[in-house]
Amino acid sequence: MSEDLPTGVERRSFDGESRLATRGEPVYGEPTDEGWRLWDAGRSKLGAMVELGMDAGLAGGDTVLYLGAASGTTVSHVADFAAPTYAVEFAPRPVRDLVGVAEDRRNLFPLLKDARKPETYAHVVESDVDVVVQDVATRGQARVAVENARFLADDGRLVAAIKARSEDVTREPAAVFEDALAALEPTYEVVATERLEPYHEDHLGVVARPR
Amino acid sequence: MTDDTDRDPGGSGAGAAPNGWFEGDAAGGADRIREGRADAPADWPALAVESGFADDESDYYARLREATIGAAREAAAERERADDQQLVHAVRAMDDLDQRANELAERVAEWAGSRYPDAATGVDYARELAGRDPDSTVDERLVSLAQRVAGLADEADELRAFVERETPEVAPNLAAMAGPVLAARLISLAGGLDALAKKPAGTVQVLGAEDSLFAHLRGHAPSPKHGVIFTHEYVRGTRPGKRGSAARALAGKLTIAARVDRYSGERKPELDAELDERIAQIRGGEAE
Numbered sequence: 001m002s003e004d005l006p007t008g009v010e011r012r013s014f015d016g017e018s019r020l021a022t023r024g025e026p027v028y029g030e031p032t033d034e035g036w037r038l039w040d041a042g043r044s045k046l047g048a049m050v051e052l053g054m055d056a057g058l059a060g061g062d063t064v065l066y067l068g069a070a071s072g073t074t075v076s077h078v079a080d081f082a083a084p085t086y087a088v089e090f091a092p093r094p095v096r097d098l099v100g101v102a103e104d105r106r107n108l109f110p111l112l113k114d115a116r117k118p119e120t121y122a123h124v125v126e127s128d129v130d131v132v133v134q135d136v137a138t139r140g141q142a143r144v145a146v147e148n149a150r151f152l153a154d155d156g157r158l159v160a161a162i163k164a165r166s167e168d169v170t171r172e173p174a175a176v177f178e179d180a181l182a183a184l185e186p187t188y189e190v191v192a193t194e195r196l197e198p199y200h201e202d203h204l205g206v207v208a209r210p211r
Numbered sequence: 212m213t214d215d216t217d218r219d220p221g222g223s224g225a226g227a228a229p230n231g232w233f234e235g236d237a238a239g240g241a242d243r244i245r246e247g248r249a250d251a252p253a254d255w256p257a258l259a260v261e262s263g264f265a266d267d268e269s270d271y272y273a274r275l276r277e278a279t280i281g282a283a284r285e286a287a288a289e290r291e292r293a294d295d296q297q298l299v300h301a302v303r304a305m306d307d308l309d310q311r312a313n314e315l316a317e318r319v320a321e322w323a324g325s326r327y328p329d330a331a332t333g334v335d336y337a338r339e340l341a342g343r344d345p346d347s348t349v350d351e352r353l354v355s356l357a358q359r360v361a362g363l364a365d366e367a368d369e370l371r372a373f374v375e376r377e378t379p380e381v382a383p384n385l386a387a388m389a390g391p392v393l394a395a396r397l398i399s400l401a402g403g404l405d406a407l408a409k410k411p412a413g414t415v416q417v418l419g420a421e422d423s424l425f426a427h428l429r430g431h432a433p434s435p436k437h438g439v440i441f442t443h444e445y446v447r448g449t450r451p452g453k454r455g456s457a458a459r460a461l462a463g464k465l466t467i468a469a470r471v472d473r474y475s476g477e478r479k480p481e482l483d484a485e486l487d488e489r490i491a492q493i494r495g496g497e498a499e
């Protein structure tokens with residue numbers, strides 16, 4: 001099977017199954033194998049996108065801006081294979097854990113900031129990042145992506161997980177996704193979309209490049 | 212004044228260049244991470260090396276790491292402290308609403324008693340009246356008043372739900388041990404999580420004993436000397452001769468929970484288990 005995983009992401013065998021893994025300090029009690037940490041697609045939207053074969057534009061050694069880092073589950077894996085990784089999260093409690101994750105890594109920079117207000121971290125996050133990963137699960141997800149386009153390199157990628165229920169619990173997910181994609185359209189050219197089932201229900205994975 | 216132009220350590224001319232977190236006044240790097248702004252990002256690593264702030268790129272990232280970790284830790288702690296104050300307002304407002312709703316429900320009951328043979332008392336009765344169709348101008352006033360009571364009680368319920376949701380975020384261990392509402396009351400009575408964490412167990416044991424809130428709770432709590440923690444099942448449900456010991460044990464563990472919540476925030480289920488065991492010991496055999 002030919003598969004373009006970023007350098008630093010490998011398939012390893014866990015309990016006899018071939019699973020994604022990255023190499024680094026364990027963070028949340030995940031299974032490890034000779035220093036490789038299981039990256040569970042069921043616990044990570046980005047992991048699911050990689051598992052589903054979406055091209056997230058990650059090569060390994062990338063510069064990454066991660067929006068909605070929470071306590072650092074996914075971003076810890078990203079920092080394992082990427083270069084500078086800026087992690088934005090606006091809820092204070094998970095940031096405590098995120099700080100702990102950053103303390104074990106040289107290239108992870110935690111920022112307690114609101115992703116809707118990029119002007120509050122544009123003095124810290126460098127320009128021309130390769131990939132903006134977004135998993136904010138809050139109303140206005142397309143707007144967050146649009147606001148943060150300013151950080152992307154011309155050939156960079158937005159890799160976003162859109163959660164339907166965060167926008168409107170009463171509407172059909174498909175309709176919510178359609179609106180979100182339309183809102184991205186002026187700023188981004190969408191290159192791939194994929195529903196994240198069975199790993200995450202009613203989530204749409206989106207890869208896009210800035211116009 | 213020309214002092215401002217002295218700020219640029221590189222001397223390459225202030226003003227035109229965009230401001231990264233590493234430039235600016237004498238405040239520490241962590242403060243500038245927290246307070247600074249820029250409309251657009253720039254190649255900060257290169258600019259920092261150019262300006263002499265960092266020796267090279269890896270030195271820059273090492274400094275950035277230190278500053279962001281410090282800033283995130285401080286800002287998170289500050290924000291969490293602010294969250295406990297929101298909880299204090301919410302739980303006080305909830306108690307105010309409950310009290311007013313009960314007072315007005317009494318007024319409604321008294322008024323209704325003069326008009327209907329089936330009149331009852333309490334907030335539930337006011338809610339029932341609130342749904343009636345008034346057929347006289349007097350009933351109009353009475354039903355409208357009952358609707359106010361129902362509205363106040365609804366708002367109190369909403370606030371209770373908010374407190375139940377938020378307290379475990381602010382104080383996970385205290386909320387698990389005391390229940391979210393009692394935990395929020397303790398935080399409120401102390402004036403904040405920080406203040407609660409600094410109190411000795413003996414003080415926590417009697418918090419609220421002298422408070423006016425207690426008058427309202429007295430119905431359920433006949434022995435005010437124990438403070439609000441008397442409403443906890445572990446005190447109330449222990450036989451009278453052992454209640455003092457139960458209250459002491461509970462207050463001791465709640466004090467520890469508040470300190471863990473304030474200083475580490477990590478959830479430690481073993482604390483609850485230790486309390487469960489201690490209470491079982493105190494009640495010793497009476498459960499058989």
Ligand SMILES: C[S@@+](CC[C@H](N)C(=O)[O-])C[C@H]1O[C@@H](n2cnc3c(N)ncnc32)[C@H](O)[C@@H]1O
Binds near residue numbers: 071
């Ligand atoms: C689904 S969780 C992210 C999980 C994480 N990406 C992972 O896989 O480990 C969504 C996170 O986004 C955060 N969030 C929501 N809105 C945000 C905003 N405007 N700015 C920053 N973070 C936000 C939430 O606090 C929450 O922690």
